[in-house]
Amino acid sequence: MTKVFTIGIGGPSCSGKTTATRILCQILQNTAIIYQDDYYKPEKFIPTDSNTKLANWDCPESVDFNSFAKNIEYVKTHNGQLPEGFRSTEESNVHDGSSLVSREASIKLQETLAPLLDKYNNVIFVFVDGFLLYWDNNVSQQLDCKISFKASYETLKTRRENRQGYHTLEGYWVDPPGYFDNIVWPEYLKQSKHDETIDDLLxxxxxxxxxxxxxLKVAKKIVQDLMGE
Structure with a gap:
């Protein structure tokens, strides 16, 4: 029987979620990734910030959490496979640093994860990547391992503003002027306070x-949480 483990990696935009997720997928065999960014509502349903009149893609109301939770459940019960016909737009966004992991780190990661792989011969690791990953209980409760990243205002702003844009379901999004300060950072502060209430979150x-x-810290947390399953 195939065992499916779900590993949540949350945190604000540009904190390193996708980089870590893709690095671990390079090391582990039989993996799948579910990106929260694939579950934005259509653009016409994205709330408008009352002060700036900007579309607020970073608030909970911008995400279709019902579909997000249902697809996590589907993947868990279908051996890591997403529903037929589902296509990820986030896979097209390649602005991550997963290619920068060192050879030495790759070897350490393999050694760290080896006991888990030895214990489970037939296992699929499903990584769930999202900036509001622990906001919705139906999503959070389906995660076997919970990890979140954080970074300073200066770091996140620099990384975000150095990105050219994002592929979306309906086109290509480029941040308008002031978007990080007026939308991204305030919404992250709200989310981070909520995350402090989540049990077993690293x-x-x-x-x-x-x-x-x-x-390596992510790998150690995965082994710690999943070895007891």
């Missing part, structure tokens, strides 16, 4: 740790 400050160190 929070990693990616200002303090480089790509290699962060990926």
């Amino acid at each position: 929070t990693i400050d990616t200002d303090q740790f480089d790509i290699d160190e962060t990926a």
Whole structure:
């Protein structure tokens, strides 16, 4: 019988979620990724911020959590497979640093994860990546391992503003002027306060740790949580 584990990696935009997720998928065999960004509501339903009149893609109301939760449940019961016909737009966004992981770190990751792989011969690891990952209980409760990243205002703003844009369901999004300060950062502060209430959540400050160190901390948390399953 195939065992399916779900691993949540949450945190604000540009904190390193997708980088860590894709690094772990390079090491582990039989993986799948579910991106929360694939579950935005259609653009016409995205709330408008009352003060700035900007579309607020970073608030909980912008996400179709029902579909998000249903697809996590589907993947868990269908051996890591998403529903037929589902296509991820987030896969087209390649502005991550997963190619920068060192050879030495890759070896350490393999060694760290080896006991888990030895215990489960037939296993699929489903990574769930999202900036509001623990906001909705139906989503959060389906995660076997819960990890969140954080970083400083300066780091997140610099990384976000250095990105060219994002592929979306309906086209391509580029942040308008002031979007980070007026939308992204305030919404992150709300989300981070909520995340403090989540049990068994490991929070990693990616200002303090480089790509290699962060990926290794994620691997250790995965082994810690899943070895007892």
